[in-house]
Structure formats: C-alpha cells, structure tokens
Amino acid sequence: MSLIAVTVIGPDRPGIIAEATGGLAALGLNLEDSTMTLLRGHFAMMLICSGDRAPAEVEQALASLTADGLQVSAREVPPDDGVGESGRVPYVLTVHGGDRPGIVSALTRVVADAGGNITDLATRLTDELYVLIAEVDLPAAADEDDVAARLRSVARDLGVDVMLRPQETDIL
Amino acid sequence: MSVRDWVESDLGVPGTVLPVVRAPAAVLSQPAPYVDPQAPETVRLAADLVATMRVSPGCVGLAACQVGVAAHVFAVDVTGHPKARTVHGTFVLCNARVEEATRKEKGREGCMSVPDLTGDVKRATRLVVSGQLPGSGDHVTVETDAFEARALQHEIDHCDGYLFLDRVSGAHAVYPRQTYL
Secondary structure (H helix, E strand, O other), X not given: OEEEEEEEEEEOOOOHHHHHHHHHHHOOOEEEEEEEEEEOOEEEEEEEEEEOOOHHHHHHXXXXXXXXXXXXXXXXXXXXXXXXXXXXXXXXXXXXXXXXXXXXXXXXXXXXXXXXXXXXXXXXXXXXXXXXXXXXXXXXXXXXXXXXXXXXXXXXXXXXXXXXXXXXXOOO | OOHHHOOHHHHOOOOOOOOOOOOOOHHHHOOOOXXXXXXXXXXXXXXXXXXXXXXXXXXXXXXXXXXXXXXXXXEEOOOOOOOOOOOOOOEEEEEEEEEEEEEEEEEEEEEOOEEEEEEEEXXXXXXXXXXXXXXXXXXXXXXXXXXXXXXXXXXXXXXXXXXXXXXXXXXOOEEEOOOOO
C-alpha cells in the first residue's frame, strides 16, 4: 500500500472533481485528505490517496483532464509517521492591508524564526485589499507577546495590519 | 433615558449621506479618539451616520471611521432582521465600550468597508454595552442579545481600529461574498 499525492490545476468548469475522483476510484485508490478550491478562477485540487498503484498509472487514468488543459501530477509520498510535535499551542494569524509583494514572506519569516509551524494558510486579493489568514502552532515555550510585537513591527514596515490570537477550540 | 426611546429627530439636524470608505483605508485601522457627545460636529456626524446607514441596503450598523471620520461614534439598527431577538431600534452611541460579553457563538459577518468578503466570527450573544447618546450626552447602558449584540461588537471593533477580518476563526473562515443579480 502506497500513498500518492495528486494535484490537478487549471481552468475551472463543471465536472472536474467527478472526473478526477472517478479516475482514482476506478484504480481502486482510496481518497484520504484533500483540498479542492478555486484560486482566482482556476480550479485547484490537492489530495493524498492510498492504494497499490504506481503514480504513472494515476496520471494515465487522468489523461482526459490533461487533454482538457489541466495540469495533472501524481507522486508517491512517504507515510505520515503519526508523530506530531507535542506541546504546541494553536494561534490564528490575520493580516490585511494594501496589496504589495512580500507580505506573506516577511510575516511567515517571523513565525518561522519563532519556531512556529504554519498548518494552514489562505490568502485573498480583492481589489486593493490583501487578506492573509494562517493557523500557526507556536512552541509552548514561545513568548506570544514577543512574537506578536515582532509581527506588528514587520507589519508596520509593510503598511498592513496584523493580529495574532489564540485559536479557540470548543471540544464537546 | 433609554436608547429605545431615542429617535434620530432628537438630533435636530438633517443627516447627509456620506461615501463609505473601504479597506485598506488607514482610518479603518486606527483606534478612534473619544468625542464630546454634545459637540455640534458629533451631532452632525450622528445624523450623517444614520442617513448613510438608511440608504445602504442591508446595512445594520455604521461606524464613523467607515465614513472616513476618526471618532468613537457608531449607528446601529437591526430592526426587522431575522436573526435579531432584542431590538432597540435606531440609535447612535458615542464612546461605547463592552461591559459584559458572554455565550459566544459563531456567525457569518460582512461589512460595507470589506464589500467582497465575509467571514465566520465568534461573538458574544449576551452583551452589555455602555456609552453616551449624541446630543444630550446621557450615559446609557444597552443590554441585548443575538444579532443586535453581534452588530454592536462589530461596530465597537471598528471604533477600536479592528475589522471582522481580525477576528475570523481560521484559515478557511473567509469567503468571497456572493453577489446575486
């Protein structure tokens, strides 16, 4: 049993997901985690599937999508060792402001330098407003106030607003 | 005096509809200074906020920074909104602050200053807010719930320099606003 990472990206139209997942199902592959969305009108799919197939077989099974102008890639990936780093505290990082190059790189650099790991990140550009929302795991030993102060300092130089706050989780 | 008894004609001046400022305008990102609720410019601003709110479809609240004025003033009116329970009608508060906030629930918010996006934000559904009425300067307390509580927290956030984007619950909690013909 191997794990295969599949990406499909290209011009959006109805039916891409049905065709792509239909091709994977026909090979007996099982979908595990996936994300499928639109990025400025382009359809984008990333998923991990498991089964006894070679990546080349997957790309062959999705050839109709490739012929339709979508970029398809399948690569084998190692299994998750299941050992996440413990003792991390989840935060939500929000950034918004005027669009300019370098916002994401400058602010994620602050997170990385603090030993933080970004587990999810999405950005949106609407007119002149750029919005970044990231879910960040900080090491338990990290000083939240210090990280937030450094983020604010970088954000000030970029002319954007930044907010770092603990992620609220309600476990029922 | 209760905010429920307040009516915009108490202001005694007609309001002017003002253009609404959009993010990333700097005025939306700064804490607004407190105001003298009896000052003529505050009274005019209150009338302008109500007038602008009234002509904006679906608008249930408008803060001064959204019309480009750095002042701790906002108007609210959730009358007729399906998610509202307690409703105090139209009112304007100066120098408002949250006194008590409990029972948070997630809800989808939009904003005239961020017209292309909406987001999921947790807000208290039981809320006590204090502030002053424009004109008289009377100190009032508003105890409310549900959608009016959400609107008040959204507007007080504006006065403190925050947008709903600063409070969204996660990376996938911001959505392109659906537009219907």
